[in-house]
Amino acid sequence: MSHLPEDGRGWNDLAAALEQRRSGDADWQHGRTALFIFNAGEQVRQVGEQAYLAYMAENALGLRAFPSLTAMENDIVAIAHELMNAPADAAGYFTTGGTDSITMAVKACRDWAVARGQDGVGAEIVVPETAHPAFNKAAHLMNLKVVRVPVAADYTADPAAMAEAVTDRTIMMVGSAPCFPYGLVDPIPEIAQIAMDRDLWCHVDACVGGYFLPFAEQVGVAVPAWDFRLPGVCSISADLHKYGYAPKGASTVLYRSAELAKHQPFSFDVWPSGVMTTPTLHGTRPGGAIAGAWAVLNHLGYKGFRQTTRDVLKARSAIEAGVAQLGFQSVGQPQLGLIALTHPTKDVMAIADAMAAKGWVSSRTAVPPGIHLMLSPAHKQYAGEYLADLEAAAAAAPDATSTVSVGSYT
Ligand SMILES: Cc1ncc(COP(=O)(O)O)c(C=O)c1O
Structure with missing residues (x-):
């Protein structure tokens, strides 16, 4: 159990402890989160910070x-x-x-x-x-x-x-x-x-x-x-x-x-x-x-937002094209940066589990069973990596089952 230290700790010590603590967290800096984080690149992050x-x-x-x-x-x-x-x-x-x-x-x-x-x-x-x-x-x-x-x-x-x-x-x-x-x-x-x-x-x-x-x-x-x-x-x-x-x-x-x-x-x-x-x-x-x-x-302005929007749309197009090759279908007709992907024959939750084991953090949908992605501008450069892992996960996945549990969102 943690307790308040008698002697306070210096910043260098605390900074090292924080780095150590976050080492098991999701690697959002490299596009692994399609949930919880909206990554428009380092420059925008620094302005906000x-x-x-x-x-x-x-x-x-x-x-x-x-x-x-x-x-x-x-x-x-x-x-x-x-x-x-x-x-x-x-x-x-x-x-x-x-x-x-x-x-x-x-x-x-x-x-x-x-x-x-x-x-x-x-x-x-x-x-x-x-x-x-x-x-x-x-x-x-x-x-x-x-x-x-x-x-x-x-x-x-x-x-x-x-x-x-x-x-x-x-x-x-x-x-x-x-x-x-x-x-x-x-x-x-x-x-x-x-x-x-x-x-x-x-x-x-x-x-x-x-x-x-x-x-x-x-x-x-x-x-x-x-x-x-x-x-x-x-x-x-x-x-x-x-x-x-x-x-x-x-x-x-x-x-x-x-x-x-x-x-x-x-x-x-x-x-x-x-x-x-x-x-x-x-x-x-x-x-x-x-x-x-x-x-x-004020940093992004109209031009910057148009660019981040184009980047998100490009990431979605790349992923949609790639997943279609693997037999996945989008739920409905998404036009923005969010998509839910379902598969007619494969156990999508097993695929989502395999992707989670590789560090990809996303949400899921129960009806229909789907993998849910909320994409950021930064995902444009990680679409290929995501698709390669998805292909392997789909190839190894069993056939669809009738019992679907999406687990916890949080
Ligand atoms: C459509 C919609 N409304 C409301 C919320 C709640 O937002 P917050 O998590 O900032 O409270 C979310 C969060 O993802 C959302 O997707």
């Missing part, structure tokens, strides 16, 4: 002490609004991650519904079954109910089935851009229209695509409509620490109007220390995450 370190001590709870953090948050939200075609009256917040952004959007929607006379307890959120578990976490915290609706034959949300699931307790409808399991963009125009017709809040979970889809559209991908250009879209969650390549702890939650956004912050003053208003679940918030995200956005 330097900016993070420059603001490591600052606390974004104390905005009156650190107006520079407020200014950077405002810059980031303004950039997000520009990318996602928000109306002039839009508002938004910097948060620590996708789960935080989703939780706060759900809280804002719940408080909006309550302000309109609806009963908040047990209110319902209708989502496709592919929606991220963060909606269930948020609902669990707030005593709400998530209704998960099966997806259509193409693995995207089924708007008609979602419409059927709406009751008089429903407050929110959700679509993903894209969903995590298959990397597919849901039919947001239909979902947003249904929500608008019924006076419901439509949230688009673009945690993965928020900082990818705008650039994919610019480099010629036929991106389906998903953002504030659709009048029914009330809020969007978009993560900077995914395809925004920012240091971790960085996301945005954006609202069509200040009127909707005003339901997000929590304010309290019945204690001896005055009014405390916080926009997210957190009190203290790391200044480094804000500075890091601000620096990476």
Whole structure:
């Protein structure tokens, strides 16, 4: 068991200990992770690191002490609004991650519904079954109910089935851009229209695509409509620490109007220390995450993001072409950087196990049994290595079985 040392240790000793400890971790620096890490190369990583370190001590709870953090948050939200075609009256917040952004959007929607006379307890959120578990976490915290609706034959949300699931307790409808399991963009125009017709809040979970889809559209991908250009879209969650390549702890939650956004912050003053208003679940918030995200956005700019987007798309094309030769099929029609690969005859979980034994870290899908990859720009140069290992793993794999367990995501 570990214990606090009586005599403190010097940095050289600690640095060596850290290196030793991480020696068994995934080798993300060499493309082995298609999950958890978004690698846009050493230069981008260093910009994020330097900016993070420059603001490591600052606390974004104390905005009156650190107006520079407020200014950077405002810059980031303004950039997000520009990318996602928000109306002039839009508002938004910097948060620590996708789960935080989703939780706060759900809280804002719940408080909006309550302000309109609806009963908040047990209110319902209708989502496709592919929606991220963060909606269930948020609902669990707030005593709400998530209704998960099966997806259509193409693995995207089924708007008609979602419409059927709406009751008089429903407050929110959700679509993903894209969903995590298959990397597919849901039919947001239909979902947003249904929500608008019924006076419901439509949230688009673009945690993965928020900082990818705008650039994919610019480099010629036929991106389906998903953002504030659709009048029914009330809020969007978009993560900077995914395809925004920012240091971790960085996301945005954006609202069509200040009127909707005003339901997000929590304010309290019945204690001896005055009014405390916080926009997210957190009190203290790391200044480094804000500075890091601000620096990476400004370092990459439109040109840099178009290039990282092209690199991800090239990595996906190379892998898709290679796996097709090995008999794998993509689930649905992925257009972005996420793919789920299934095989008509082989035991895909056995293949995934063999790949894991070779150090490749990825996620899996249960239905259909698949290997899931969330690709970074850096994967462009590792596609060949991945395919060589996949070929060997597939050759050695037994035939498909009917029992599939995907194990743990985390
Ligand atoms: C579609 C989607 N939404 C939300 C999240 C949650 O993001 P975070 O892990 O930053 O909380 C993820 C994470 O992968 C995601 O893929």
